[in-house]
Amino acid sequence: DQQVKQNSPSLSVQEGRISILNCDYTNSMFDYFLWYKKYPAEGPTFLISISSIKDKNEDGRFTVFLNKSAKHLSLHIVPSQPGDSAVYFCAASGGGNKLVFGAGTILRVKS
Amino acid sequence: EPEVTQTPSHQVTQMGQEVILRCVPISNHLYFYWYRQILGQKVEFLVSFYNNEISEKSEIFDDQFSVERPDGSNFTLKIRSTKLEDSAMYFCASSSGQDEQFFGPGTRLTVL
Numbered sequence: 001d002q003q004v005k006q007n008s009p010s011l012s013v014q015e016g017r018i019s020i021l022n023c024d025y026t027n028s029m030f031d032y033f034l035w036y037k038k039y040p041a042e043g044p045t046f047l048i049s050i051s052s053i054k055d056k057n058e059d060g061r062f063t064v065f066l067n068k069s070a071k072h073l074s075l076h077i078v079p080s081q082p083g084d085s086a087v088y089f090c091a092a093s094g095g096g097n098k099l100v101f102g103a104g105t106i107l108r109v110k111s
Numbered sequence: 112e113p114e115v116t117q118t119p120s121h122q123v124t125q126m127g128q129e130v131i132l133r134c135v136p137i138s139n140h141l142y143f144y145w146y147r148q149i150l151g152q153k154v155e156f157l158v159s160f161y162n163n164e165i166s167e168k169s170e171i172f173d174d175q176f177s178v179e180r181p182d183g184s185n186f187t188l189k190i191r192s193t194k195l196e197d198s199a200m201y202f203c204a205s206s207s208g209q210d211e212q213f214f215g216p217g218t219r220l221t222v223l
Contacts, residue, residue, distance in 0.1 A: 034211060043115070043202050043214035044154065089154065096167050097142055097209055101154040 003027045004092050006102035015111045019077040023090030023102055026071065030092040034099070035064060035075045038087045047088075048075070080109045113137045115215035117203050123221045124193055132188045132218045134203030143186045144204040144212060145178065147171070154202070160186065193222045 005024045013019045021035075031052040036044035050057040050064045050073070057064050063076045077084055090102040116135045124130050136143050145157040158168040160178055177189045186205075190197055198221050204212040 032210070036214075041216075043117075043204075043216045046211045046213055049211050091154075093209075097144065097159045097161075097206065097212075098156045098167050098169070099144075099146075099154075099212060100156070103153050 003030075004090055004100050004102040006088075006090055006105050008105050009103070010106040010108070012108045012110060013080045015082055015109055016079045019075075019080045019084065019107055019109065021075040021077075021088050021090075021105050021107065023073050023075075024071055025073075025092050027092070027094060027100075028071075029094035030100075031095075032093045033064070033066060033073050034091045034093075035062075036089045036091060036101075037084075038089060038104070044089055077107075080107075082109050082111045085109045115203055115205055115213055117201075117215035117218050119218060120216065121219045121221070123223065126195060126222055127192050130190050130193055130220065132190075132201050132203075132220070134186045134188075134215055135184050136186055136203065136205030137207075137213060138184070140205035140207050140213075142166075142206045142208070142212075143178075143180070144206075145188045146202045146204065146214075147199040148202065148217075149196075149199040157188070157201075190220075193220075195222050198222045 034049040035047045038044045048062045066073045087104045089104045091099040118133045143160040148154045158172045159166045175191045200217045202217045203215040206212045
């Protein structure tokens with residue numbers, strides 16, 4: 001099932017700089033997109049979401065951008081902090097509650 | 112801050128045995144879910160539950176699986192006869208509507 005793809009398995013960023021995590025999807029029925037953060041041995045923690053009627057949503061240091069024509073979304077973290085180091089999952093839903101997850105991107109923020 | 116809780120954190124069982132994984136969703140939420148993550152793989156949807164019935168289930172959720180909300184606070188996942196391939200992290204989640212889902216810490220199921 002490759003409906004949600006995170007093509008970068010890992011990303012390394014210097015503290016204070018911007019982290020950009022990318023996600024692509026193939027299912028045109030998806031209308032709600034979410035980003036989750038996950039630490040080892042913990043469950044996914046909700047970060048931010050965006051509806052398909054918007055192209056940007058911002059919450060503090062986190063901004064999600066949605067490009068529907070390209071079926072692409074990205075998560076920007078500015079400024080990045082060492083505590084942001086975790087696995088980031090993109091997820092999507094459409095016509096129901098089921099979330100379809102990407103494979104995740106490991107973010108390492110170096111101090 | 113309200114959170115989803117799950118017990119046990121780790122369950123070890125023999126193949127063929129029944130297991131029950133327990134979850135306490137956030138109290139005012141109406142939608143409940145189970146997901147699982149096999150080591151090294153994606154988080155996969157198993158089942159969603161609303162108004163005391165299953166609203167959607169995946170192909171993984173076959174006759175060996177069942178869910179129940181036995182009282183006003185608990186939500187359980189039962190696997191009747193476990194297989195080796197059921198070994199995974201099982202996550203419970205809840206939501207107030209068709210919006211963001213909040214996940215519990217997970218139960219690691221190991222089938223020997």
